[in-house]
Amino acid sequence: MNVLKFIRYYLMTNLIGKPYLKRQRKIGERKIEKITGENSPLNPPLKITAYTKEFVSSHYFKGRYIEGVKPVAWVTSGAPIEILKALGFFLIYPENHAALCGARRVQMDLIKTAQKQGLSQNVCSYVRTDIGSLLSGKTPAGKLPKPDLLVACSNICQTVLHWYRMLQEYLNIPLVIIDTPFVYRDIEPHQVDYVKKQLKNVLLPIAERAAGKSLKEKDLKEVIKFSKDATELWLEILNLCAKRPSPLTVFDQFVFMAPIVEMRGDRETVDFYNTMYKEVKFRVNSGIGAIKKEKRRLLWDNLPIWFKMRELALKLAEKGINIPISTYTYAWGELAPLMDLNKDEFEVMARVYLSPILNRGAGHKLKTMADMVKRFNLDGVILHSDRSCKPYSMGQMDQRNKLIEEFSIPAMLLEADQNDENAYSEEQTVIRIESFFEMLGVSNG
């Protein structure tokens, strides 16, 4: 560790960042208290919204000064990060960073930069956003720390393999790729073995070298416990959304899920979701819904359209439609039961990281959706056909038809993109949504 860099990190984060972000949170909370929502179809936001902003911003703020203080790794969202956390790595998730750029609507400028350098518009818009940010140095996070290590896991898509090889070439640092075989039905013992070996024999030694220390079993156990606790709380929060009216919309969940993705494995993340659970439970007990008049409830499939969240939330709420759950936000909660603290840690991680929804067959997703419709008392499904995320969107046409024909569940496809505004048509979206509303019998508000 570089002592001067540590002093700078300590001063900047503790004496400047922390008090500043805390003050911003208090201001945010006071603002929320004053929102009556009189003219809005939505009830006032949860108080935790201001805390979420503080929590996520403080992570990125620390990142600005972390180089030379802790080893840094850039990882894919489905990477087995518990090993890295236990070795003291500071983690950056380029996918989350791209989502942040989309939600703040600064992504198109970055996408243009990447495309000017030759990236095709057919490449996932997260990749284009992040490569544009790397090349231009522009980011709403202020500055992203340069990594010492890259870790990509194939459990979400093959795109990340090309993306991280590009990063490796550009940054000239080690890259570890964890290959997870596709799970068609149940996870097979040989699949667990294959992933476990890669974690033990490939990721661990390379990560230990980059961190300059050896992994301690007790640290790994502790990190897995924090991951499990946070994931369980997230699952409990989402399950509360089965109540009528639902205390959250999916648009809230897309924002509140940031810590479960980029800060799982930390004690503070468990505290964060504990606080959120209490507030959400209070809303349920008090009968306060996220929207004022919840007439219909839908399921969302796939990633959000980050740059259209607010507009969509309002458009739906005006018609009395809530989306209380999605396959995307629920996918993180589903991993909780797999984190068995009594089993070998590497075995647990192998099972968990073989299980993400994108590493399983389309039939599994169809079954998950049909089950969710029942459990969450839903009236229909919006399948976001995301031009960027081919693995998530693959099979959606069949899934939609099966939902309608086999399960008698109304379903519609909505063609868009999570970050690329050029692949989004406002006019088409409005027409499609309006006709779906009509089918649900809510055309007149």
Ligand code: SF4
């Ligand atoms: S293709 Fe999908 S899973 Fe892969 S990086 Fe893009 S959004 Fe993520």
